[in-house]
Every structure is written in C-alpha cells, then in structure tokens.
Amino acid sequence: MTDIAKRLTTDGLVLQVGSFKYSIQTQYRSIVASIAILYTDFETLNKDDENIFIDFYISIEPTNIFGKFISRQAQFRFDGFIPFNSLPCQHAPAIIEWGMNWCVSSQINTHLIIHAAVIEKSGYAVVMPAPPGSGKSTLTAALIQEGWRLLSDELTIIDVETAHVVPFPRPVSLKNLSIDIIKERYPSVVFGPVSTDTSKGNVCHIKPPQLSVQQQFLECPVGGVIFPKYEQGVSAELIEIGKGQALMDVASNSFNYSRLGSAGFDVLHKVIDSASCYQFQYSQLDDAIAIFSALELGRE
Amino acid sequence: MQAILVAVLNGDQAVSDLTLSQWDLLIRQARKSMLLGKLYYFIEDEFDLNKVPESVLRYLQSAHVHSTKQYTDLLWEIKHLEKVARQLGFPLVLLKGSAYAIAGLSAARGRIFSDIDLMVDKKNISLTEKQLMLNGWVSSSSDYYDQLYYRKWMHEIPPVHHVFRGSVLDVHHNIIPPTAKKSPDASLLMAQSHPLEGYDFMSALSPLDMIIHSATHLFYDGELDHGLRDLVDLDALIQSNQAMLKFEEKLLLRAFELGLQRPVFYALRYTHLILHTQIPSKVLQDSQRGVPNKALLKLMDFLFLRVLMPDHPSCNDRWTGFARWSLYMRSHWLRMPLSLLIPHLLRKSFLRLTGKEHH
Incomplete structure (x- = not known):
C-alpha cells in the first residue's frame, strides 16, 4: 500500500489545496485511486505537526456500521457533521469533490464566494459564472490546456479587502460528452475515475495543470467577467453587457453575497468596475480559444 | 482532561x-x-483579534459575519411580528435568543439562533395563530399525529414558517409542557413580562425569569444538543444581572415561587463548576435548598459534566453516549407521565427504524 493510501484509510491525509488544508479520511478504494491520480502535485502535510491548523476535517464512509460490504450508500461528513444525504457509493470520487467545495462555500465569509470558473492570463483573471449545462467546465478544461492558468473550476474566491481572486486550483469536473471531447482534443490530459449515473450524469475530473498548482498562492485582480453559453450551431461571439446587469447576475451566482451584507456589495462593485463584462456564446472550442486569446484585459 | 474550549x-x-x-x-x-x-467576541474582549494567527482568524471572522447577518435578519422579522402584535392588540413575549438580542443583552453577542420563540397567554393561542396565518406564517407540519400531540400535550403549537421569508416561529403558552411534573403557572411569568425598549408590542420575560427559563430549558426540558451553548447563555445572563441589588437572593425566591428551584440550583452549580461563573458563596449555599439528595447529585454530576461538554469526538469518554441517552430519557420522564410517554416513544422509535424520521 502506498503512503497516500495508508494515510487516507487510517488517520487522514492532509493536503494543501489553495489556501486551505484538508484532512481526508476514507475506506473507499475509488477515492484513494482518484486522489492518487488527481492530487499528486499538491503538497501533503504531517498531521502531527504542532504548527499546523487544518481547515476542514472531512470523511466519506459507508452509512452502515457493518461497512462497505453491506452498505451501498456513501456518507460525506465534515468533522462529524452531515451536510447532505448519503449517495450511491459508486459516486464516491465525485462526492468527495462536491464535499470539498461545500466546505468552502458554507464556512467562509471572509471572502465572496461565487459559483464560477476562473482562469488567469498575463496577470488578470477572467471569472465565468454560469449555470450547469452552459459549457463552462468544458471551456475551462480547454483553455487551461492553451496557456491559461487554472484558478478554480467551481468556486471563485474573492478577497473582500483586495478584491483579488484567491486561487483554488482543484480538478476540473467534466460531464457526459465533454469527457470525450476533451480526451480527444488533449490526449495528454490526466483523467480521474468516472462516476457513472450521478444526478448530473457521468462525471469525471481532470488533473489540474502542474503550474497552476505550483502557483496556488498567487492571487490576481479580475480583468473580465464573462457569462459563457454553449449553443449548438452558433458562431462564437462576445456581447458586451451593462455593469449593473453584470453585478446582479454575479450576485445571484454567489453563495454568500447576502450573508456578507454591504461588504459583499462593495467588493463586487470593485470587481465589476475594473472588469470588462460580456456574454459569450459559442459552439466550437477552436473559435472560443481564439476569441479568449485575443481578449485585452485590464484596460478598465 | 478539560475540553480546550471550556478551558x-x-x-x-x-x-x-x-x-x-x-x-x-x-x-x-x-x-x-x-x-x-x-x-470571536470573547477573544476581542479578553485578548486581541489582531494577534490570532491568520489561518484561524478567518473562521472567527466568518462566524462573526454570520451572526451579524442573523441579527439583521432578526430585526427585520421582529418588525413584521410587531405588526401582527399591533393587529392583535396585545404584546408578543419573545423568549430565549431573540429576546436577548432585542433587549441588547451581552448573551446575544455572536449567538446563532434558528427559530424565533414567542409566548402568549394560553387563551390567546388560537387568535395568535390565526393572525400569524393572515400575515403569511403557516403550520410546518401536516402530520395528524404531530398536530394532535403538540396541541393536546405540549406547551407550544407546532412550528409555523413564513411562506416567503421562511422564518420559523415557535409559539408557546408556557415554558415547559403542562404535563410536566413541575410545570409553572404561566400567568406568573406573563405578569412580570415587560415591553422591550423601542417597541410597543414586543415584550420579554423579566430578567430573573429569563434566567429561570434558560435554566429550566437546559436542566429540566432536556434539550441538550447544544448544552454548552446554553450554559454560556446562562453565564452571560447571570453576569449581566450581577449589578442588580440582591440579585441572587431574588433569583432564588422567584425560583421557589415558580417551583423551579431545582433547575436553578443546577444552573448555578454547573455554570460555576464548568465556566467559573462568579456566584457569591452565600447564594451557592442558599441554592442548596433546591438540591437533590447526595446520591442523585453524584449521578447528576456524572451525567451533566459529560453532556455539557462540546459535542465533539475529542471531548467524549466511554460514558458520554450513555450520559446523553440517560438525560434524554430523564427529560421525557420529567415531561409527561408514563401513560403518555411510552406510546409516544414507541411511535418515535418505530418511525426511526423504518427510516421515516431521523430525530
């Protein structure tokens, strides 16, 4: 058994992911395999160190006390607390990713947390809030193979004081057809195990680029806010949108905008003010990549 | 070893x-x-937030943001509730967390609350419920048994929630069920309630009764899920009343008047033992009149000193589970006679076994 597997299945593996330390515990082989593939570039820490503060203690275990041989359901726990119902154990690798997101989106109020992908190029971040099915993750997965830095696939974390994006470069989640599209375009991309038939269909995560992980403490200002929309047959086009509209749309995609009160409005105002705001429709990844590489950020 | 939070x-x-x-x-x-x-507030008062390591501070600050938001939301709900009270023509008495907050007590600083607890005279219950419904609060339970059980045996009606805003209210006519062995005369409590500053139609129990209610809730009613939190409430309530002339003597007198000297004895004992709350030794002595016999007290110490610790694996010993279960059973035993209790608990365990209910 490898060291990672041993720690995961005993007292917990501690990973530094973005600015958070997770202690992860599980009996599931599928999660051990998934973490061994997707998280190799992340620093692991020694749990017994006196000088370590762990942000989130998480576990995912069979619901039944008799263990995985009887129970077909896997339960995510945050330091013993159960935030959502158990799910079929075949989805364990996806559940751990969703659970890790939940920790940040529910516990952190010092930052504005937006449900959005975010990538960076030449020092400026592009935030892409979008509902599921808009092709946000597929676009992200492609762009980070084309020289963009991955800051986050699901959660855009913005420092309330500086209005800068705090990186959280987790594996990018792909669904259904997107899995094959990315596999075909970029054969060198590393894929984790597939969770089949989840509520979102087949889900598979890809390993974040090594450079994005190495730069996971490097924060940056926002240069653009783009709402992507995949639509079959359309030609790729950026449509400028009003700042008021953009602010309202980002707010409605945020987890803690209303909890933050006026601080939430102030930081979002700062972000939108300094960013170019667009709607973006596309059907071909090649066109999308071309348009993104022609973006001139940081002019506002 | 003492739990680090308590220490x-x-x-x-x-x-x-x-x-x-x-x-x-x-x-x-x-x-x-x-x-x-x-x-967050404890460290701000007693230490210095700037000296807290950054990785730790964000959780204190995040909690502070959360509790501040809850307070703002509460003020908004109370505005709506006062409108209802105005229509009713009599005040609604706030209980527990929301009362502490609106009264501006230190017990409310940084406190998280979920429901708003209210109390009215029993004769006004159905009137209040109707008026709440006209203003958007509807019953959360459509289960026949629940409705019957609450209305027949409990000191409150089933919770109501607001159809748009989602706020949940627990409307009471007493602080413990009328079936309980020590149920006080609710009119004594209502008689000493008084309007909250800045409000014409929102009231709170008297400061003494607030303490007695909090003590009763924790040490009689047996809602121990957040035992330590409630003990911290009690500590703050006792401390903010210390300045009152002969406060402790009055507290004991009032406790005897309501027949709730036992929970008040426990409250003084365990705030003092666990949180080192300053209580004059004479009062601790006088409260002994509410003391159970020696063997029972030993047992209670054994149970409460475990159950009042944080509900976290790092604070549990081999007896903690047993202690929680025992006090849960005790609370039900104190709540109602066996003839009611047994069918109720059987129904609950059946629902739990069949997976229809989790708590």
Missing part, C-alpha cells in the same frame, strides 16, 4: 499560549457547539 472560556487556558494545533481543536469544538461567533 479557554473559563480562563484556565490563556489564549496567548495556544499552539496552532490547539487553535485547530478549539475552532472545531466551538464550531460543533455553535459557539464560534461567541468566541
């Missing part, structure tokens, strides 16, 4: 000496006990 709150452990891994445990215990927001 910090009672002053045995200096915050300045904590290592990062001790902070780690402190934050976990406080989060599980719903005391993170309180810890």
